[in-house]
Amino acid sequence: MHTQDDDDEIIAAARAGFLDEALEMLAQFEQALLVMESQPEDHENLNAAFRAAHTIKGSAGLFGFDAVVAFTHEAETLLEVLRSGQRKVDEHVAAALLESRDLIEALLDEVRTGQTQTGLAERSASLGARLRALMPGSTSATTATGSPTAAAVAVAEEVTEGPRPWQVSLRFGADALRNGLDPLAFLRYLATRGTAMQCTTLVDGVPALEALDPEGCCLGFEVRLMTEEGRRTIEDVFSFCLDDCDLVIVGPDDGPAAWQELLERRHADADGQASLLALWADQGVSLPLRRLDAEAAAALQPASGVDGSGSDTPAGGALAVERRAEPAGGDRRAPPRDRRSGAAEETRFIRVRADKLDRLIDLIGELVIASSGAQLVAQTEQSPRFAEAALRIHDLVQEARDGALGLRMVPIGETFARFNRVVRDVSKQLAKDVELIITGGDTELDKSMVETIADPLMHLVRNSLDHGIESAEDRVAVGKPAQGKLALHAYHESGAINIEVSDDGRGLNRDKILAKALERGLIAADAALSDEEIYGLIFAPGFSTADAVTNLSGRGVGMDVVKRNIESLRGQIRIASTPGHGATMQIRLPLTLAIIDGFLTSVGGVSYVMPLELVAECLEVPHECIEDPERVSGHFDLRGEVLPYLDLCRFYRHQPAATGTRRSLVLVRDGASRVGLIVDRLHGEHQTVIKPLGQVFQHIKGLAGSTILGSGEVALILDVPALLDLATGQRRAALAALSRHS
Known part of the structure; x- marks a missing residue:
């Protein structure tokens, strides 16, 4: 059964998603502003900054974060003025917008923590006033010839002399809920742009209970909105759901033809049109419509309240925002359309919590250890079929390992x-x-x-x-x-x-x-x-x-x-x-802290692993390294090049190998530097799951961590760069001591 706790969890997840997305938008906003400051004529960056601010404002509005919406609107308004060409980008504008970015982040932090920051409201009001002060005067929207530019006219259309009535006709598609849209959130956001005088929910599309799709949306809305804002601002409220709704906006300056077009768009039959006309009349619309039959015309009685237009209003079509309308009838259980698909296939992304990804990496690591154990058992049992199956599992585990690690890159x-x-x-x-x-x-x-x-x-x-x-x-x-x-x-x-x-x-x-x-x-x-x-x-x-x-x-x-x-x-x-x-x-x-390809060796009965990519070659121990068995480090000649070496047995104070035991030197590199590490035995490649050392072992030099072998034995992972520094450092100390005594 669906509970309030389920709703709270869904809302919390959506809120966390909004905050993550808002931080990404802020990064894009900042990057665009920085480019805009150095390249003021680059309109693409200006548009990118505007889109980022608009996305933050729109998403914040859906969640009711009014402080974020109010301030971001100030920055967005200035950006719109810059886009229109009424104001040029200069150092003062860029500085104010960059400060706006920081303030938006602070407002988002308030949302994240739920704690009010001291003085933030005052900072918001002060910076908002600075942004408004950077706006051009009423005369600056004209060109040198005295005529307004087209872009300036577009901005001027948003300026009104007081609240005026707008009709917002909205029909959500059947997949709106499946695609994560909440109609109520958009209506709440719309109320922040003005005053909703009337809002009527239309349920005529809701089917009988036995045919009801619990994941489908069957609602429509007719809203009478009083606002000082312009058409573009109202459209922007619904910018995130335009693919899943049919939206038409009729403004106070639109004539009877606009209303007639909307009426016919919503209903083809006379009964439906009459019902909608009656609804509009109840909402305070008084407008003579043409081309109506007698029954439909009678349904629209003069209503008291706000007059949407006068008899002298010029006829004109509604500036409707036409989007995909849900087809009448049809199977409401049809799978949702992929909103991210198009002619060119776009990369699809999904957000995953970091702790879930870390858990997956841990499981892959345990799988690597188990795979090594299976291979060891296969070798012990000397079963060809078992060995082949273990090798196949090993290959699949390695592929899964690479894929899992790639998720974190x-x-x-x-x-x-x-x-x-x-x-x-x-x-x-x-x-x-x-x-x-x-x-x-x-x-x-x-x-x-x-x-x-x-x-x-x-x-x-x-x-x-x-x-x-x-x-x-x-x-x-x-x-x-x-x-x-x-x-x-x-x-x-x-x-x-x-x-x-x-x-x-x-x-x-x-x-x-x-x-x-x-x-x-x-x-x-x-x-x-x-x-x-x-x-x-x-x-x-x-x-x-x-x-x-x-x-x-x-x-x-x-x-x-x-x-x-x-x-x-x-x-x-x-x-x-x-x-x-x-x-x-x-x-x-x-490259990663989790799993590496290692090279397994042993010294004094203890297993040591070094990163495979650092291993250059394996050699028989040169004679220079065995002339003095007690020496921990020194140097040897490798094909005419003098390189340092470190005897791990002596360095870590293991019991020396028996006399006559054949030992090996592993040449490892770190950048341009190379050092030879003398070990007792070579065991070859080994997938290594890195596990941290305990506090007891933190002081031991030259170790980067530990791992577990397939046999259950613990192996130590060598820190090759640290060993190289130790080897070269000891060599320099010996040379310095020799020079002092000579």
Whole structure:
């Protein structure tokens, strides 16, 4: 049985869907405004901004969020004036509209939390007044010749001198409810545009109970609306349901022909027309109609109330909004029409809750483990048929795994796009001219990682704007263009994603960083550090070389958090800088945090897994690595190239393998760097479900997580970048100690 709780759940789900959609529309609104500010003649972006604002207003109206509707209407009105050509886009207009975007977001936050924000109503009223002040005067709608433009006339049609009567004739199609439309919501929204003097529900289309379709809509409405708004505003109320209704609007200036056309559109028979005429008369319509038979004409008696037109009203047809009308009769249980189909097939989307998707990924992970167990049993039983079935299951699980992980992949361009606004606002605050260049926006990354990486990227962008890029005067003085460049670039490489934040500013001051590190005791006075290691000192907690504290930076808070957040994603950050020519911050992240293809090895009876895409080749242990059995790390010669190695058995303090045991070296790479990892045995490829380590094991270096093998044994996942840093770091420490003793 349908209950009130069911209704509340449906409304809550619809409300959550509206809020999600509104945030997407706000992002589109902001992006269009930013382009509009730099390219004021681009009408497509202006139209895109208007559509986004209109969609937010319309959806908010359906849910009765009056504060959102009222303010968004102010912004929409200014955008309509810009579209009409009555006002040009300038810095003041762009700034006010961007502030409007922020205020709409704040109003939506009120809806989401249910808590009123202090001073928000005052901000809304103040900014609304600013928007109205940016409107042109009554004389600005004319051209230099004194005649109004066509676009200006279209806007002027919306201006009236007081409430006037409109007739809204609405018939919903049978599929309206199936397609998620609530007729009552549209009528409530219509009431916000004026005063509904009369609203009559028509039930003549409702069939007998035994023929009633519980999911079908059989209702129609005749509404007498008093409003100061124009026809376009009334039409906009129903813009979301035009595919599922037949809407006709008769205005106060439409003549008898318009009413006659509507009457014949609604009813072909005399009885139906007479009934509708009587209804209109009850609603206060007094209008002589032509071409009616005597019975129909008699039904329309003069009525007291608002006169829809006078005898001197010019004849003219109704400016009806014709949409798909529901055919008379027919099977009301016919499947709903696909509203998203067309001549060109469009991509179809469905919203899925993130926790449901995470649960699916978890189940796929357990399926991967179970599949590995089945393969292990098949090998133990030595049954060809069993082995073939297990292999088939393995292939299907792998395909399901790739498909499930693909559901969580989103283009990082959505994250990059938000920095257009950041660069614009911070540049103006710092009085700098900066161009943002975005490339690789279609590179996909796990959505959970995108959400985590947004804040570190924000901090890096702000640092580049504040510390990296010089003022226009300083740039010109050193022979650079006055406009600085900030670039965001993303690309895939070796099974990972690289995100680069680079600028063409002054670069990092190596000597200043080194001096500050010595002052704070972060390094020894005789330490031999490479440029990259010196640049990496800026990630120390509280480290800052800024001469003054600003609202943007200078307190040394943030860069250590940036590194910590990136490392929590099993990623790493590197810095490259050329004094006077800029700096590049490179973030390297795995594609996903859930399931990876791994390479299984064992050391001292413990299983270790390393990401398969990082494995370059497997070799017999070179003689340089076995000359000193007690050495943890060192270097070896690989075809004329000297590379570092790390003995995992010694590093993790396992029991050494028996003398004479053949061991192997796995060459792994991280970007351009390579390191050899010495292991006891190689077991080959293995699908790896990544599980986090417990707090007890968080301090162990070089581990990224754990996994469960098909046998039920726990294996440890190696953090290859961290091991590479450890290997190269130990080598440099040994070389430094050797140089000190010599």
